[in-house]
Amino acid sequence: MNFHYQSFISLFFTLVVVSVCGRRKTNTTSTTIVTNLTTIHNPNYLFAQDITILVVTDVHSWVGGHGPNEPHLNINYGHVVSFYERLLQHAQQQQQQQQQQQKDLFFVMNGDWIDGTGLSFDLTALTQILQQMPWDAINVGNHELYHAPLLEFITQPGGMIDWFGNKYLSSNIVLTKTQQTFGQRYVILQGNHSAVLTFGFLYNMKDHVDTVLVQEIEAVVQEAWFLDALHNNTYDAILVLAHMHVQDPLVQVLLQNIREQVGTTMPVQFITGHTHIRDYAILDEWSASFEAGRYLDTIGVVSFPKANQNTTTKNATQLFTHHFLDANHETLSAVLDVDSIDTPKGVALSQFIATTREELGLNQGMGCINQSYYTTSALGDSASLWGFFINAVVPSVLPGKHALMLDKGDLRYDLLKGNVRLDDIIAVSPFNDTLYYWKDIPGSVILQLNESMNVQHDTSFLPLLPSYILAPSETIVPSTLYELMTSEFEIPSIREALVAIFPNALEAKPTDLTATQLWLNYFREHSSCGIPHPELTPHKDEHTESNQTQAGEPDSSQEDQMRLLFVGVAMGTILVLGAIHIRQRSHQFTKLRVTREAVILDARHEFSEEDSSSKHRMEEESEGLFV
Ligand SMILES: [Zn+2]
Ligand SMILES: [Zn+2]
Structure with a gap:
């Protein structure tokens, strides 16, 4: 960037x-x-x-x-x-x-x-x-x-x-x-x-x-x-x-x-x-x-x-x-x-x-939260939106050997205490970029990458946050291989730094996920104020047991788990995704637009x-x- x-x-x-x-x-x-x-x-x-x-x-x-x-x-x-x-x-x-x-x-x-x-x-x-x-x-x-x-x-x-x-x-x-x-x-x-x-x-x-x-x-x-x-x-x-x-x-x-x-x-x-x-x-x-x-x-x-x-x-x-x-x-x-x-x-x-x-379903209730989370708060602050993301959202929706690196500006609006509508979640993460991944990146490389991406601290914008935020931040094990993920928009800058550290990195490949979907998936699983959201404590290390056995090997059981999770939540968010893809997939743009236009034209007529x-x-x- x-x-x-x-x-x-x-x-x-x-x-x-x-x-x-x-x-x-x-x-x-x-x-x-x-x-x-x-x-x-x-x-x-x-x-x-x-x-x-x-x-x-x-x-x-x-x-x-x-x-x-x-x-x-x-x-x-x-x-x-x-x-x-x-x-x-x-x-x-x-x-x-x-x-x-x-x-x-x-x-x-x-x-x-x-x-x-x-x-x-x-x-x-x-x-x-x-x-x-x-x-x-x-x-x-x-x-x-x-x-x-x-x-x-x-x-x-x-x-x-x-x-x-x-x-x-x-x-x-x-x-x-x-x-x-x-x-x-x-x-x-x-x-x-x-x-x-x-x-x-x-x-x-x-x-x-x-x-x-x-x-x-x-x-x-x-x-x-x-x-x-x-x-x-x-x-x-x-x-x-x-x-x-x-x-x-x-x-x-x-x-x-x-x-x-x-x-x-x-x-x-x-x-x-x-x-x-x-x-x-x-x-x-x-x-x-x-x-x-x-x-x-x-x-x-x-x-x-x-x-x-x-x-x-x-x-x-x-x-x-x-x-x-x-x-x-x-x-x-x-x-x-x-x-x-x-x-x-x-x-x-x-x-x-x-x-x-x-008509777009933007008032649809997605749950509620017991406290407000702010884009401006430091990561260690209990009211930090980014802290909530890396300690609660990402571990929940991206289990397994994934490391997600995003720009601090990717979250655009606070998540405010009370009922949460679909539009409130989109406001938090509106860019909806497709997430890409590099396969089999050693944890040691990711930790080094995190350092190099944050050498320069931009104090003019969100001064309490590092320029790039890594999730989960506390659990990267140097000897473990991860899928390093980022949004499509950030690929050029991250790729440049990554290749400088790890010349073996191949081209990033797209996932079926977008940044916005991570949040939607989370709220599908944690929708009620009656169910406390995970505490904002450092993410529990889930990798200790399998670190030695999984170096270089994809974790098929966890991948299956992830797939099941995504299929389940995707069914619930199908309306949203239809709209989301209008922006994401240019070849689908016209077709979806026509469908939407039919609905909107009625409203416009009125x-x-x-x-x-x-x-x-x-x-x-x-x-x-x-x-
Ligand atoms: Zn502008
Ligand atoms: Zn602007």
């Missing part, structure tokens, strides 16, 4: 900026800035300046919101639509009442809409939900570029890219085949009182699928289209959707190149993301950068002025405002000063999402009917919304 984080020029900067990620590297130490509800009486304060932007970023398919175990995050994309519609209406009514106040509101999404919940396993269902969102501009995140079938799906004629048309931006991403961007290089957001030149950049991503090419930002800002965009359009401000950390050095590269072309007083607002934090930075007197959380935990709002050469204020601290709104009903209702934020279109979308999740009738209701209701 390459770390895409680039060192900053000063130590201070290095300390402040928390992380940059490849697929797995996202920072989870979000700064919680809770809106002070007592001071909010209406949404005017959000419209501090001429141009206001509503932001969602890095939602990673959490469009249905969070589960009952997180009551403080109780909104879904339907509620977000309701909130946006009411804000828009408020802005329009305000300017009718007060002619001097001329405000524009835009709504943007800053990428990473896949990989997070069970909805990611059904692209048709997920994109149909996304396509209901009234976004004015959409940026591409790195997660959209890891899956060739996904790219094929959204770029097909009539796909999601076509659906959104010129709102879908890909300023520095081109299709390898055509050398053309699949989205637009830029768009002018045309409001009633302002025009905003808007770009959509992705960091200099390297590990994308080969059907696209990510152009380096340092180079692409020298190209003619970029200079033309800046010089040959009329606009009042510049908005840069940038899928990168709030103070990524590339933000400065973009800003400097913009400043060279348009001068120092053009307002430039950066909408950043990717590192999953709430953060804000003043970049210069007329520029700011804003990052609004992850997984639908935050609705972001920024406001900034139109270019005005005559202004006497030259202080972005005053000119640019921002707010992080907690994604719950209480906060959004307080902002709007209404009892319910619902609008007909929002309610219809919430219902559509709920129906889709139900939704569309609801939608068209709801428009009338919305119009009828509109006068009374903000009295």
Whole structure:
């Protein structure tokens, strides 16, 4: 795994900026800035300046919101639509009442809409939900570029890219085949009182699928289209959707190149993301950068002025405002000063999402747990999710001579105390990569490999954990041969280190298992809160007795046991696996998609009917919304 984080020029900067990620590297130490509800009486304060932007970023398919175990995050994309519609209406009514106040509101999404919940396993269902969102501009995140079938799906004629048309931006991403961007290089957001030149950049991503090419930002800002965009359009401000950390050095590269072309007083607002934090930075007197959380935990709002050469204020601290709104009903209702934020279109979308999740079986109960486990906790901590995985899950579902090595970023979300739904498990382990194995790797080699993979300790991301985690960690016997397992995504990096230690290692072979299935299998066997889960003590050594006799020999009885176990649990999870394979097996992709589409189309039909009738209701209701 390459770390895409680039060192900053000063130590201070290095300390402040928390992380940059490849697929797995996202920072989870979000700064919680809770809106002070007592001071909010209406949404005017959000419209501090001429141009206001509503932001969602890095939602990673959490469009249905969070589960009952997180009551403080109780909104879904339907509620977000309701909130946006009411804000828009408020802005329009305000300017009718007060002619001097001329405000524009835009709504943007800053990428990473896949990989997070069970909805990611059904692209048709997920994109149909996304396509209901009234976004004015959409940026591409790195997660959209890891899956060739996904790219094929959204770029097909009539796909999601076509659906959104010129709102879908890909300023520095081109299709390898055509050398053309699949989205637009830029768009002018045309409001009633302002025009905003808007770009959509992705960091200099390297590990994308080969059907696209990510152009380096340092180079692409020298190209003619970029200079033309800046010089040959009329606009009042510049908005840069940038899928990168709030103070990524590339933000400065973009800003400097913009400043060279348009001068120092053009307002430039950066909408950043990717590192999953709430953060804000003043970049210069007329520029700011804003990052609004992850997984639908935050609705972001920024406001900034139109270019005005005559202004006497030259202080972005005053000119640019921002707010992080907690994604719950209480906060959004307080902002709007209404009892319910619902609008007909929002309610219809919430219902559509709920129906889709139900059809996919994502609410299916898988059991419950008596305590919470966290991705951020150190391995020895009793609340460590990774500790739970290596000491309880892996020994249970991978008995015998197996050693599983994964990246610390493979587990993406906490497992929270209470009832556990299928979607909660997928959220913990959403990548669902096929597991591969190298046969007959000596324990001594695996221990050495574990050391070499962890020579560098990345303190910017999950600092309490080693970069790679070996399970089971305490039981590897040097003289025993193991099947060394890892996920498909990690093969290149692990293979390189493995061959350096053990040149005899052959090519890794696929198993029938995926990373997500390990968790599902575990909960099939340990589903009740009445049955205590194994203690988080070091894994009991099961190998002592057979170590001498099994060197070099496959353990057939244990393999049979494993097979029986997997067959049993597979029967119970067949619905899930159908959806899972959509992502995993590209040759099955089309066939399964058609089946799923038949189900979803029925639901969509109902939704569309609801939608068209709801428009009338919305119009009828509109006068009374903000009295
Ligand atoms: Zn992300
Ligand atoms: Zn990202």
